[in-house]
Amino acid sequence: xxxxxxxxxxxxxxxxxxxxxxxxxxxPPEPTTTPEQAEISASEGNEVQTPSxxxxxVGEATATAEETLPEATAPxxxxxxxxxxxxxxxxxxxxxxxxxxxxxxxIDEGAPIVELLSPxxxxxxxYALYGWAPGAGLAGSDVPGPNTNWTLEQGETLSVDSxxxxxxxxxxxxxxxxxxxxxxxxxxxxxxxxxxGTGAEVGMAPYGILARHGIxxxxxxxxxxxxxxxxxGVIGMADGTLSEVDYGDVRDFDIDPNERAQAEVYQVxxxxxxxxxxxxxxxxxxxDPGSAFKAAAKYDARRKIYQAETVLPTMTVAPGExxxxxxxxxxxxKEWETxxxxxxxxxxxxxxxxxxxxxxxxxxxxxxxLHNINALIGNMGWSIIGLTLIIxxxxxxxxxxxxxxxxxxxxxxxxxxxxxEAAGDDRQKMQQGMMELYKKEKVNPxxxxxxxxxxxxxxxxxxxxxxxxxxxxQAPWFGPFRDLSAPDPTSIIxxxxxxxxxxxEPGTLMATIFIGILPLLLGISMWLQQKLNPAPTDATQAMIxxxxxxxxxxxxxxxxSGLVVxxxxxxxxxxxxxxxxxxxxxxTPDVFGNIKxxxxxxxxxxxx
Numbered sequence: 001x002x003x004x005x006x007x008x009x010x011x012x013x014x015x016x017x018x019x020x021x022x023x024x025x026x027x028p029p030e031p032t033t034t035p036e037q038a039e040i041s042a043s044e045g046n047e048v049q050t051p052s053x054x055x056x057x058v059g060e061a062t063a064t065a066e067e068t069l070p071e072a073t074a075p076x077x078x079x080x081x082x083x084x085x086x087x088x089x090x091x092x093x094x095x096x097x098x099x100x101x102x103x104x105x106x107i108d109e110g111a112p113i114v115e116l117l118s119p120x121x122x123x124x125x126x127y128a129l130y131g132w133a134p135g136a137g138l139a140g141s142d143v144p145g146p147n148t149n150w151t152l153e154q155g156e157t158l159s160v161d162s163x164x165x166x167x168x169x170x171x172x173x174x175x176x177x178x179x180x181x182x183x184x185x186x187x188x189x190x191x192x193x194x195x196x197g198t199g200a201e202v203g204m205a206p207y208g209i210l211a212r213h214g215i216x217x218x219x220x221x222x223x224x225x226x227x228x229x230x231x232x233g234v235i236g237m238a239d240g241t242l243s244e245v246d247y248g249d250v251r252d253f254d255i256d257p258n259e260r261a262q263a264e265v266y267q268v269x270x271x272x273x274x275x276x277x278x279x280x281x282x283x284x285x286x287x288d289p290g291s292a293f294k295a296a297a298k299y300d301a302r303r304k305i306y307q308a309e310t311v312l313p314t315m316t317v318a319p320g321e322x323x324x325x326x327x328x329x330x331x332x333x334k335e336w337e338t339x340x341x342x343x344x345x346x347x348x349x350x351x352x353x354x355x356x357x358x359x360x361x362x363x364x365x366x367x368x369x370l371h372n373i374n375a376l377i378g379n380m381g382w383s384i385i386g387l388t389l390i391i392x393x394x395x396x397x398x399x400x401x402x403x404x405x406x407x408x409x410x411x412x413x414x415x416x417x418x419x420x421e422a423a424g425d426d427r428q429k430m431q432q433g434m435m436e437l438y439k440k441e442k443v444n445p446x447x448x449x450x451x452x453x454x455x456x457x458x459x460x461x462x463x464x465x466x467x468x469x470x471x472x473x474q475a476p477w478f479g480p481f482r483d484l485s486a487p488d489p490t491s492i493i494x495x496x497x498x499x500x501x502x503x504x505e506p507g508t509l510m511a512t513i514f515i516g517i518l519p520l521l522l523g524i525s526m527w528l529q530q531k532l533n534p535a536p537t538d539a540t541q542a543m544i545x546x547x548x549x550x551x552x553x554x555x556x557x558x559x560x561s562g563l564v565v566x567x568x569x570x571x572x573x574x575x576x577x578x579x580x581x582x583x584x585x586x587x588t589p590d591v592f593g594n595i596k597x598x599x600x601x602x603x604x605x606x607x608x
Contacts, residue, residue, distance in 0.1 A: 074149065077164055078157045081182055084332070088158065089119065090150045093166050093178055095188065096120070096127030098331055100281075107474050107482050116281050116331060124222050125213035128283065128329055130178060130190055135203030135314050143204055144168050144176050153177065160184050173198035186332025187342060193324035196317040205314045206325045208285045210275055212306040219304035221247060225279050230468060231355045234297040234308055235282070236274035238266055242352050250306055251299045264297040271348040274308050275330070280470040282353055285310045286328040289346040333470050336371060355468045362461035367469055374471070380484055381477025384562055387462075388569040392577070395454060403578050407585035408443045455570065459563075466562045477565070481518075484562030488516030515557040518564040523553030525571035532578055532589040 074091035079098065086098040098117035105111050117126050132143040144150070148168055155164030163181035170176070179191040192206045214221050224232050224247070233246040245264060268287075274295040275284030287293045287310055298307040315323045330342065334354050343350040356363045369390065374383040392399070415437060423430035437443075466472045472485045480490050491514045526549035556564055582589055 075152070077152060077155075079182065080157055080159050082160070082184055083186065084182065086117065088180070090152065090166065092129050092146045092148055093144070093150045093180075094119070094127045094129045094146075095180070095329065095331070096125070096129075100333055103280075103333060104474075114281070116283070120213070124215065126211070126283075128188075128208065128210050128285075128331065130192060130206070130208050132176070132192070132194065132204040133207055133311065135205065135316075137200075138202060138204060142170050142172060142174065144170075144178075146209075150178070154179075158182055163189075174202065185338050185341075186330055188329040188331065189326060190329060191324055191326040193322060194315075194317060195322040196319055199319050201316060201318050203314045203316045205311055206327075207309060207311045208327055208329070210283050210285060210308045212276060214304040214306065219251060219299070219301065219306070221306075223278070229357065229464065230279060232278050233276065234264075234274065234306075235277040235284075235353055236272065236295055236297075236308075237349050237352070238268045238272040238295065239270055240349065242349065245297055247306065250297055251301070266295055268293050268295055273330075273347060273350070274310060276306070276308055277334070277353060277355075279468070280334055280473055281332065282330065282334050284330040284353070286330060286347055287312060288326060288328075289348065335470055336367065355464075357461075357464045357468075359457055359461045359464065362457055363464050366458075366461050367465045367471075370465065371471060379477065380472060380475035380562065381481065381565060384484070384565050385569045388566055388573060391458060392570065392573045396577070398454065399574075399577055400581055403581040404585055405443055406578075407582040407587040408441060410582070410587045411585075412437060412441060412443065459567075462566055463559070463563050466560045472560075472562060475562070477561075481561055484565070485560050487558050488518040488561045488564065490516035490518070515554060516561075518561055518568065519553050519557035521568050522556060522564055522571070523549045525568050525575070526552055528591070529571050529575045529578075531591050531594040532575065532582070533594065 074089050076087040076089050076097075079086040079088065079095075083101050084098060085101060086095075088095045088097070096117055096119040098115070100114040100116055103114040105114055117128070118124060119127060129146050131145045131148070134140060134143050150166040150168050153165045153167040155162060158164050158180060160183060163179055166178045166180070168176045173196070175195040175197065177193045177195075179189075179193075181189040183189075190208070194204070196202055212221060226232070231244045231246065233244065233248075234250055235245075236243045243266075250264075269292055271289050272293070272295060273284050273286040274297070275282060285308065292313060294311045296307075296309050296311070298309070299305070300307070310327070312325055312327075315325070317323045328347075330347075332338070336351070336354065339350050339353060366387070370380075370383055370387050373386045373390075374380050377383050377386065416434060419433040419437065420430055423433060466485055474482070475484045476482045477484055481488070483489075493514055530545065530549065556567065579589055579591075
């Protein structure tokens with residue numbers, strides 16, 4: 001077998017091996033956090049502690065979950081914006097019901113819209129609450145907590161440019177207000193204020209809590225992908241350092257009901273945020289830029305509640321004076337443009353809340369390019385093909401050198417055969433002769449591997465982009481291809497999309513066997529690309545070489561259809577480039593001859 005085919009087989013096998021290693025054997029390790037560990041404290045001499053999400057008394061976690069449920073009959077304030085709907089409860093002033101109007105749970109007709117937040121008592125309670133942690137001289141009952149019954153002082157429905165104000169008086173001279181506003185996308189603004197009419201100086205620290213109630217014995221959350229290339233759990237930024245903690249690891253930060261809360265705690269000096277992120281959705285507590293605060297991630301094993309919280313420094317309020325603090329809450333979809341705009345407004349490195357992965361230096365520009373192409377074309381399927389053309393154009397100088405080298409190798413084939421005959425069984429002599437020939441003719445036998453090897457990080461990066469970005473979620477192409485982030489829905493069972501019923505359920509054995517039209521086209525495109533070169537003369541190598549396109553076809557059949565579209569386009573462009581470049585160098589690949597010879601039986605070699 002000639003060196004060109006050896007190199008191609010080696011490169012293809014290596015690509016296949018790397019894919020398997022990457023996706024099966026070596027999942028990316030979780031990012032390490034390097035926060036400064038600190039106690040839950042504020043200004044000197046005023047020690048405070050935030051409550052558990054299910055606790056009625058600050059500093060104590062003794063009440064049961066049933067005892068701390070907000071009143072089911074408590075009045076609710078409606079939330080209605082162009083992109084959000086829901087309500088907040090006057091019991092605790094909790095933002096605990098939120099729907100995303102622009103997103104449905106599936107592409108099925110009549111599918112409900114996505115529910116992001118839900119109140120206590122639902123299947124998967126998930127909510128944001130705010131309050132004040134008491135300083136020296138104050139008790140938990142003196143400040144508003146998770147279940148305080150607020151009254152509506154101003155406003156009716158929370159909407160864009162129409163904030164609401166809640167009011168609560170503790171009966172001992174302190175008056176608290178909470179003003180909540182929301183923009184046209186997913187950002188809430190929460191202003192907490194206190195008026196001191198007690199005649200004595202008081203100190204307290206404002207806090208915000210995001211709480212998620214788990215289900216099952218281990219506090220598992222419903223709807224998680226639990227896929228190793230995707231981060232789901234706590235995500236935070238502390239002065240430029242990104243922290244990611246999976247839900248399973250958050251359970252190590254168990255709250256001891258008899259002691260102070262044990263948690264992952266760190267101090268933020270100037271800029272930061274913390275929250276929960278899922279595949280496409282996120283909630284994030286965001287103190288004002290330039291503000292110091294404490295951030296923490298906790299887990300209450302007894303109540304199965306995950307918590308992410310922010311505590312600002314203790315505010316000392318003199319008699320007759322007032323104080324207020326404003327923070328923000330992001331609750332919505334992880335849209336690139338929206339998050340980038342919030343970052344431009346001062347939320348430090350907010351774009352990193354999208355899981356760009358190890359190859360972020362490739363995934364970020366690839367997504368940027370794909371996003372802008374789609375803005376021009378308006379169809380993500382054709383945009384992926386356009387992206388492929390641009391990537392191939394960028395790599396064209398490398399591909400040109402590679403295919404020129406391959407053409408020269410073909411021209412040297414008669415001389416190489418002569419060297420083999422002259423060397424006989426002396427492999428060392430044959431290798432020395434070939435190296436001299438390569439040097440004389442200025443040919444690099446390894447050059448043919450480079451385009452294939454360059455595709456590996458690009459393939460991984462595009463896979464990441466298609467898998468994690470919401471812009472690819474339920475993105476249609478044409479006909480039956482209504483979701484490019486999902487596997488090909490066509491199959492011989494539904495006559496490749498022509499019949500009005502679904503194919504096999506993705507991930508099942510039937511779906512693996514009865515693959516769709518896109519994986520079939522992928523296998524054919526890889527097979528045709530092989531036919532630019534004659535089959536290896538060695539029978540075993542020829543068999544491996546012949547089976548490789550079909551192995552990839554079935555292996556990639558369960559991948560996102562958008563990724564398969566990219567691979568088909570890449571193979572088609574590569575075939576065209578290689579054919580034309582090799583012809584320009586005086587060698588015309590005999591594609592039809594190689595196809596014809598591939599159907600002939602390989603003659604048996606004589607046994608010695």
